[in-house]
Amino acid sequence: MWTTVFFDLDGTLTDSGEGITKSVQYALKKEFGIEVEDPATLRSFVGPPLKEQFMAYTGCDEAQGERAVEVYREYFKPIGIFENSLYPGIPEMLRQLKEEGLCLVLTSSKPEGFCRIILEHFGIDVYFSAVVGSEMDGRRTAKADVIEEALFRTGMRDRRREVVMVGDKMHDLLGANACGLDAVGVTYGYGSREELTGRGAVCIVDSTRELRNLLIGQKRAGEKRHAPVGTMGRIATGHKAIFRVWRVLYPLLLFYAISFGLALAAIPVLNGIIYRLVDPELYQKIWDIFAQGLGVTVIADAVVVLVAYICYSNDERWRRRRGGGFLQKLHFGPVDIAGTACLAILASTMVGYVVSFLQISDAAYEASNEAIYTYTPVPLLALGIVVLAPLAEELIMRGLIYRRLRDYAGVPVAAIISAVVFGAIHGNLVQGIYGFLMGCFMALIYEHFGTIWATITIHMANNLLALLGNLLTKGTLGMQIFNIATFIVMCGGFLYFLYLMSRRERVNVV
Numbered sequence: 001m002w003t004t005v006f007f008d009l010d011g012t013l014t015d016s017g018e019g020i021t022k023s024v025q026y027a028l029k030k031e032f033g034i035e036v037e038d039p040a041t042l043r044s045f046v047g048p049p050l051k052e053q054f055m056a057y058t059g060c061d062e063a064q065g066e067r068a069v070e071v072y073r074e075y076f077k078p079i080g081i082f083e084n085s086l087y088p089g090i091p092e093m094l095r096q097l098k099e100e101g102l103c104l105v106l107t108s109s110k111p112e113g114f115c116r117i118i119l120e121h122f123g124i125d126v127y128f129s130a131v132v133g134s135e136m137d138g139r140r141t142a143k144a145d146v147i148e149e150a151l152f153r154t155g156m157r158d159r160r161r162e163v164v165m166v167g168d169k170m171h172d173l174l175g176a177n178a179c180g181l182d183a184v185g186v187t188y189g190y191g192s193r194e195e196l197t198g199r200g201a202v203c204i205v206d207s208t209r210e211l212r213n214l215l216i217g218q219k220r221a222g223e224k225r226h227a228p229v230g231t232m233g234r235i236a237t238g239h240k241a242i243f244r245v246w247r248v249l250y251p252l253l254l255f256y257a258i259s260f261g262l263a264l265a266a267i268p269v270l271n272g273i274i275y276r277l278v279d280p281e282l283y284q285k286i287w288d289i290f291a292q293g294l295g296v297t298v299i300a301d302a303v304v305v306l307v308a309y310i311c312y313s314n315d316e317r318w319r320r321r322r323g324g325g326f327l328q329k330l331h332f333g334p335v336d337i338a339g340t341a342c343l344a345i346l347a348s349t350m351v352g353y354v355v356s357f358l359q360i361s362d363a364a365y366e367a368s369n370e371a372i373y374t375y376t377p378v379p380l381l382a383l384g385i386v387v388l389a390p391l392a393e394e395l396i397m398r399g400l401i402y403r404r405l406r407d408y409a410g411v412p413v414a415a416i417i418s419a420v421v422f423g424a425i426h427g428n429l430v431q432g433i434y435g436f437l438m439g440c441f442m443a444l445i446y447e448h449f450g451t452i453w454a455t456i457t458i459h460m461a462n463n464l465l466a467l468l469g470n471l472l473t474k475g476t477l478g479m480q481i482f483n484i485a486t487f488i489v490m491c492g493g494f495l496y497f498l499y500l501m502s503r504r505e506r507v508n509v510v
Contacts, residue, residue: 002182002218004156005097006147007128008167009108009115010047011189013090014122019083020046023076024054031068032058046190047169049109049134049141066138081114086122087188089208094127100216106131107150107165109141130154143167143175151179164202166211167191173199186211206410244408251400252421254307255392259300298380301388308395312452315403337457340445344458345465347441348434378471385467390459397422397439398446398455415443438462 010016021039028034028042036042045053054060054068097104104127108115112133119125132150134141140149147165151157165176168189176183177200185196185204196204205211397418405414419439423432442455 001162002102002164002215003159003162004103004105004154004164005215006105006107006150006163006165006176006181008047008165008169008172009106009110009118011168011191012087012166012172012186013106013124014084014086014118015189016084016118017043017046017190019076019080022083023072023080024050026075027054027068027072028058030074031064031071032060034058043190047109047167048171051138051141069138077114081117082121084118084121086124087208089212091122091124093208093212094124096212097215098127100219102215102219103154104128105150105154106133107143107146108133109143109146109171110134111136143171144178147175147179147181164215168196170195170199173201176200184211184214248401248404248408251308251311251396251404252425255304255396255425258303258307259297262296262300262303298384298388301384301392304392305388305395308392308400312395312399312403315400319407336449336454340449340454340457341461344438344441344445344461348438348462348465381467381471385463386460390456390463393422394442394452394456394459398442399452402443402446411443411447415440418443 007013010020018039021042024042024045025036025039028036044057050069050072051062051065054072055062055065058064058068060068094104106115106119106128110133112131113136115131115133116125119128119131125131130150130153132146132153134146140146151160151163156163160180161182164182164184165172165179166184166186167173167176168186168191170191172191173183173185173196183199183201185191185193185199185201187193187196187204187206188208193204203214205214401421402414402418405417409417419436422439423434423436426432426435438458442458445454445458446452448454
């Protein structure tokens, strides 16, 4: 569990690019006679030690690099230091981290005096227990040296596993690794995901909200308290592209392999055993249930649930060993279950109205649906539609495919792609549209509560509604009355759920 957070400054807490690049522009012109029209082209100077950057950019020797730094400060100290701004959400994040009991330390390659001026200028110096930077004479500019000094000042030299370094550039991560610390990369600053991937980060995040949730989440997880809800960042896996595609797709292939394999196996079993040993009339009834009803599907789903749960559990253990990418569970009690079910059924009803309004129909789907409800006994319908199908599909679609996409691509992309797949596997236009919209909705619910049981609850509630609708309402008028009554009840339940949620404290709400 991390108890101490070392923060980089430029590109992590503050957007200091304007002041730094203008100061570099000034130094290049005065010291080297190099005219740079657009300071934005000098962004590579933001973050790394300045002397090394001047040497790399101009090809000068170390002595001239040191003089360039002195000229740079002629502009930076009176002007450039204040051409700076905090990234959105930084003050709120620092305040919440401090309230959670985390020790915050600034570790920057910028001179320590400048660091203190910047923190005081923005009023965030009160959140830091220590400020460590380089010396004005050029000593202690390497990130590893700054980190070691910070460990010494905070008394954490023998407790390195409790410290995490947060930075936006490659040298932040490499410096942390050299000192035996975990590192988290941020992409909202001046470093790219490509630069940070494979540099030893346990996690890479795209926003200050993700960073806050990651840091507070692991702290609370270590203390066995409810953690904040929200995205926890992509894992820096280092996986090759082809392996990523395979890791995302094979759960779906596994689902179909089990389903079709059992379906093909059922035919010779029925023909070879039941027909020859049992009365042909009984054989026909069994055939109707298994071939035209849900018999084979129920058996396949039971096997899929077992296999998918094993894969899902292995994934979660792997994410926790990596130190990031996992979701912290939010409280999901009886009120949450009931409220989420109401919300899901309400959303399902609204999507149904949209499909009806668009006058979309599928004759093959309707015929297949009619056959299922005609030939399948009610107990088997309930087991297959309300219990096993939601378990199997949620473990595959949200537990494996969505979560694995999220490891690589983040929440929005993962939600949309998994929703497209969820709609496509239903095999018809009516359920495809419904599946896509509900897939996006369930991804958000999964993010909010941090538990697969939230989406399983939604799926079960929707399927129960569909089952009751098909069993209890045979005519058009009866279906309309049933839908209207359901809509009214669900609206009331959802409004009460929102009322209760508004009274419950949250660190963050998606």
